Amino acid sequence: MSTTQPPRVLITGGAAGIGAAIVERSRCDGYTPVIIDRAGDGIRADLSDPDDTARALSEALADGPITRVVNNVGAVFPGSAEDQTLKDLELAWSLNLRTAVQVTQALLPGMKETGFGRIVNMSSRAALGKELxxxxxATKAGLLGLTRVWALELGQYGITANAVGPGPIATDLFNGANPADSPLTRDIIDSVPVHRMGTPDDVAHTVAHLLDERTGFVTGQTHYVCGGLTVGKAHV
Structure with missing residues (x-):
């Protein structure tokens, strides 16, 4: 009888929303999800805190290398150009961008030793510009830069790096940052060419493709899961 263990995939922010859908899809695809989040049944950690992040990563890697990672954790900090506080800017940088760097750096030695790796960074269509x-x-756009650099640096080791840019996805995060009675929210939804909001499963499907060992010739790319929004009103 084989004692081979299912491959593990680390998912930050996997307790709810898009992250939870990625966790469930990963299980269906035969992976063992390793979740780091401030809530839920996985490894509990405040990922906005570098020290707590390091502790959680040490716990996650105690059972050996992890060669797949979805840098999914993130939060929205609404504010106009005049009103965006430096405190929120620093928190957004730490949670949305620094965490991805710290997590990936912790996993890279194992990926290099194995000669295989899949890195998926969760960006956003908002990286192309959105009011408030x-x-x-800025932080989600930063993930696109990291993705391209990592693709160039890590390809020789069998490691791919790609980004996913969700558009309007029906999650608590979207609903909290985009009030249903706001004209801006209505304008976003009405602009989607497929005439519907996206679902977390829509995003999880794209992530699953990028985590697959057969997707070794796709790297440095940004996959927008936006119902066509990036080629419509909010085009690139």
């Missing part, structure tokens, strides 16, 4: 999103858009 200075901190959020």
């Amino acid at each position: 999103r200075s901190a959020y858009a």
Whole structure:
């Protein structure tokens, strides 16, 4: 009888929303999800705190290397250009961007030793520009830069790095940052060419493709899961 263990995939912010959908899809695809979040049944940690992040990573790697990672954790900090506080900017940088760097750096030695790795960074369509999103858009755009650099640096080791940019997805995070009675929210939804909001499962499906060992010739790319929004009103 084989004693081979299912491959593990580390998912930050996997307790709810898009992260939870990625966790469930990963299980269906035969992976063992390793979740780091401030809530839920996985490894509990405040990922906005570098020290707590390091502790959680040490716990996650105690059972050996993890060669797949979804840097999913993130938060929106709404504010106009005049009103975006430096405190929110620093928190957005730490949670949305620094965490991805710290997590990936912790996993890279194992990926290199194995000669295989899949890195998926959760960006956002807002990286292309959106009102009241200075901190959020800047940090999510930063993930696109990291993705491209990592693709160039790590390809020789069998490691791919790609980004996913969700558009309007029906999650508590979206609903909290985009009030249903706001004209801006209605305008976003009405602009989607497929005439519906996305679902967390829509995003999880794209992530699953990028985590697959057969997707070794796709790297440095940003996959927008937006119902066509990036080629419509909010085009690139």
